Amino acid sequence: MNVLVTGGAGYIGSHAVQRLLADGNTVVVMDNLFRGHRAAVPAEATFVQGDLHDYDLIVKTLKDHAIECVINFAAWTYVGESVEQPLGYYHNNTAGVLTLLRAMAEAGVNKIVHSSTAATYGEPDEMPITEDTPQAPINPYGMSKYMVEQILRDTANANPEFAFACPRYFNVAGCDPEGRIGEDHSPETHLIPVLLEAATGKREKAYIFGTDYPTPDGTCIRDYVHVVDLIDAHVLLMNALKPGQQLFYNLGIGNGMSVREIVDAVKKVTGVDFTVEIGDRRAGDPPSLYADPKKIKEELGWEAKITDTETMVADAYKWFKANPEGYGDG
Numbered sequence: 001m002n003v004l005v006t007g008g009a010g011y012i013g014s015h016a017v018q019r020l021l022a023d024g025n026t027v028v029v030m031d032n033l034f035r036g037h038r039a040a041v042p043a044e045a046t047f048v049q050g051d052l053h054d055y056d057l058i059v060k061t062l063k064d065h066a067i068e069c070v071i072n073f074a075a076w077t078y079v080g081e082s083v084e085q086p087l088g089y090y091h092n093n094t095a096g097v098l099t100l101l102r103a104m105a106e107a108g109v110n111k112i113v114h115s116s117t118a119a120t121y122g123e124p125d126e127m128p129i130t131e132d133t134p135q136a137p138i139n140p141y142g143m144s145k146y147m148v149e150q151i152l153r154d155t156a157n158a159n160p161e162f163a164f165a166c167p168r169y170f171n172v173a174g175c176d177p178e179g180r181i182g183e184d185h186s187p188e189t190h191l192i193p194v195l196l197e198a199a200t201g202k203r204e205k206a207y208i209f210g211t212d213y214p215t216p217d218g219t220c221i222r223d224y225v226h227v228v229d230l231i232d233a234h235v236l237l238m239n240a241l242k243p244g245q246q247l248f249y250n251l252g253i254g255n256g257m258s259v260r261e262i263v264d265a266v267k268k269v270t271g272v273d274f275t276v277e278i279g280d281r282r283a284g285d286p287p288s289l290y291a292d293p294k295k296i297k298e299e300l301g302w303e304a305k306i307t308d309t310e311t312m313v314a315d316a317y318k319w320f321k322a323n324p325e326g327y328g329d330g
């Protein structure tokens with residue numbers, strides 16, 4: 001298939017590009033390189049530098065490459081930042097996708113897999129989270145993604161040829177097991193890479209944000225899903241989508257790990273007993289979030305193959321060790 005991957009130079013997008021190429025698809029990557037990462041785009045993919053606000057460039061790219069499906073990963077993704085800069089989040093994550101969808105309509109492209117998030121659920125009362133759990137985002141990041149889900153529904157309702165899938169991610173972790181591409185955010189705030197920075201001396205110590213949560217060990221619980229499994233689900237969704245379909249699926253392993261358990265896994269995998277201090281709770285962190293991933297298993301046969309946290313950490317560590325400065329400016 002001819003696929004346009006928007007945000008294809010980022011952590012998750014670059015793993016999708018790698019897999020799509022390995023499967024024999026023709027891949028065009030569009031990315032604004034806001035966070036660098038040009039080196040994450042393989043030579044076999046066509047690269048177009050640009051962003052979701054450039055309507056003319058998207059229409060031209062879709063037409064020039066006879067694109068059949070778009071997979072969109074382009075987004076701003078820091079919950080805390082979204083509270084401080086809501087307009088940036090609505091501009092990029094909502095208005096940007098609106099422009100992408102208008103360009104798709106102009107070019108006659110009717111298929112999209114769009115990254116959504118567990119943050120659209122807010123702080124549900126009951127775990128695990130099913131796709132029917134009411135969505136009530138508690139921050140602009142979650143709301144910016146929730147709004148796109150609604151725009152996609154309305155677009156599909158108006159055009160029977162249009163089809164979309166919204167995978168709702170839980171905590172994406174790990175990297176390419178062969179260590180060719182990795183996870184590099186700037187600034188880094190995600191738990192596993194932060195702990196790897198502490199283990200490799202890139203930061204002096206790490207903090208656990210709160211040990212007084214109503215969980216068995218007092219630290220927050222999240223559902224960590226390996227990026228390779230996550231991308232496997234995207235490929236399934238892309239290939240399964242039929243005109244008129246509107247698909248929503250949770251992507252998680254269905255099990256929660258506490259922050260302390262992740263700290264232990266990183267210490268074990270790296271063999272380094274780095275310093276971890278107890279810090280205050282981070283604003284906006286729900287105590288516990290994990291998925292019920294039954295729906296996608298029953299309907300499409302997907303389930304996470306890698307459920308062991310140490311494997312996720314070991315895969316992340318491989319690239320991290322070989323690339324201590326991340327992608328740098330490249």
Ligand SMILES: O=c1ccn([C@@H]2O[C@H](COP(=O)(O)OP(=O)(O)O[C@H]3O[C@H](CO)[C@@H](O)[C@H](O)[C@H]3O)[C@@H](O)[C@H]2O)c(=O)[nH]1
Nearest residue numbers: 077117118119170171189190191194207208209220259285
């Ligand atoms: O230095 C750190 C960093 C994180 N944490 C904790 O670790 C857990 C995981 O945090 P993080 O890796 O930042 O992920 P989340 O905040 O859970 O957010 C992820 O998962 C959300 C959906 O669940 C997505 O919306 C976000 O984009 C994605 O980053 C949380 O309890 C944090 O409080 C620490 O204790 N210390």
